[in-house]
Amino acid sequence: MDRLSNTVRPYAWGSISAIPEFLGTPATGEPQAELWMGAHPGAPSTVARADGEQSLTDVVAADPEGELGPEAVRAFGPRLPFLLKLLAAASPLSLQVHPDREQARQGFADEEARGVPVNAPERNYKDTNHKPELICALTDFDGLCGFRRARDAADLLAGLDVDALKPYVDILRASPESAALREVLTAVLTADRHEIAATVEEAARAAARLADAGGDDAEGGTPARARAGAYAVCASLAHHYPGDPGVIAAMLLNHVRLHPGEALYLGAGVPHAYLSGLGVEIMANSDNVLRCGLTPKHVDVPELLRIVRFEPGEPAVLRPEAGPGGEELYEVPIGEFRLSRYVVAPGAAVGPVDARTPQILLCTAGHVVLRGAAGQDEGGELPLRRGQSAYVPAGERVAMTGDGTLFRATVDV
Template sequence: MDRLANTVRPYAWGSTTAIPELLGARPTGEPQAELWMGAHPGAPSRIDRGTGPAALSDVIAADPEGELGPEAVRRFGPRLPFLFKVLAADSPLSLQVHPDLAQATAGYADEEARGVPIDAPHRNYKDANHKPELICALTPFTGLCGFRDPNETAELLAALDVDSLKPYVDILHAHPESDALRELLTAVLTADRDAMAETVEAAAHAAERLSALGGPYADAYAAYASLARHFPGDPGVIAAMLLNHVRLQPGEALFLGAGVPHAYIDGLGVEIMANSDNVLRCGLTPKHVDVPELLRVVRFDSGAPAVLRPEADADGEELYATPIDEFRISRYVLTEGAAGHPLPSGAPQILLCASGTVRLRTVRTAETGTGQGPGELTLARGESAYVPAGERVEAAGDGTLFRATVAL
């Protein structure tokens, strides 16, 4: 196993303190948004097996089956199929959706055939992969996820008492659920920008007033007013009012499948996703919004988002169950003095110490021989390790360990 040296991405929405605090480092005053763990070519982690630092992506490329295992290579190709992150949001991320695998494959092929440069600001598909993801809260974490029930959204919008929103309320009452949501989102994103800016301003003032009065939508109104302060006049503020406002407590998670509109607002969490950069934006951003393609990808289904809580097995692994295979995420809550927990082997894994101190020990067997790397590693809070397929490891200590791997 190998200790990871990871890159922090300084996106403007990031917290200036959360990741430094996790790592026990001094804040620089600049935003630190994401800590990347894995082999994504944009910022691969680095390891050192005695010959100097090397990118994990290069190590895997040199011996895919040895690092990932034959079954993982057969199913996902000669690369680590997930990216593991710590995400620290201090202001809202863009409102967005991700395509499914068929949409991504077709969209990427189409843009390649039309010669759209890969770095063009209007390009939608950077690769041919889908991007399901899961966010698990380390602190209280707020976001928007999926369409709220249209009847409830009609009630929320009507209470704002903004004249220009009343036709939207009528749409929600006049059509079946999916048709109403599609027609309303289309109307919001294609409206005259000057008129929409006035609507956003009026709605934000009303939301701020209603948030102070309490009631079932008070937290949501406060969130929408905050979005308008960050993105004045942005149609995405009204689009956001169609979505569920969600607040996760530490240890709770959300799985975000294809076509589900969402945005993270604030908090610290661990995030895992399939390796892809495919994002279609709905608003809350100065970046390109391709409305026709967005409407093709969005799933116009409503309902309360399913908040995931981990389910423990007899070995102490607490699994966050998801319906895809490119990643599998779980955690271990370790207690000092207890027996070490053997971690499943056979697939590549990345281990993150989220609290306390965790000791990792390689379990030697006749089959594994001496193994690679050191026999023991101690991870402090915020530190992580990579374990190649086939290396058997057990974890002990006093802390919380997140385990990211693939489902085989």
């Protein structure tokens, strides 16, 4: 077992206080958005080995089968296939979508053939992998995820009573659902920039009024309280991204509030954006992002429309399912990562947890002591308090004691 030293990423949307408070460290006065735990080359964690402090990337590269296990290497190659994060959003992230594996391979090959530099701002595909994600709330956590039913989106837009939005309302009410959502999203993202900026400004003023008034209780559509919440999101997004067409695009999506312990799985083609809150996020090791709006960065509308899945419906909120040995699992349909939670009570030992694959263990509450065949401390023990994490290579048996909550990230082979 190795205690991890991790890097904080200071993106502009990050919270100034949430991660420092969680880690028990002084705030810097600058946004602290994400704490990365893993072997991503952009900010790998480090571990103390016999030769001194080493990046986890180098540790894995030196002995992939020994660190990851032969099954994980056969399935996903000689690198840690997931990245674990602590994410703290104080303002909205960009509205975005991720490709599936085949789309990523095709997109990467196309951009390589066209000679688009991998660091160019207009580059969509940095690698050939997909990027499914899971976000688990540690505090109340707000986000956008997947398309609303077309009729509900039509009712929301109609309630704003903005003339420029009325053609979209008609499309959403008259056309087949998936086709209507595609047509409206395309129209919004390809509209004249000056005209859509004026529409966003007018819609934001109307949304702010309706949010303050508690929504519109007209017949049909979502209940008044949920509608007021959707209008509040619209007004907030317009405040952060004035004139951005993504503000209107976001009205087509479901607003989701997660309570602590609840999670969302975001598969390929699902448009989403995180709005606010603190959570544990895990994802496949990829940097492939196509943006839909709420960003000054490049938006490739034709490629975006190739990737987005126009499948309306309620997003599935995940809750951990109790399993053997005290493990509470967040079930997802992919193998690159597997996230579970242990609530360790005083006087009770959990485990040993025997893994054929590598693990990263993150303490999110209280304190937990890891015990294994080898460890940093005398006796093979490694104590973790809130915010601290550990890397356990494949094949190591780990038991847990203490009084706290531990998240376990590993690979499902």
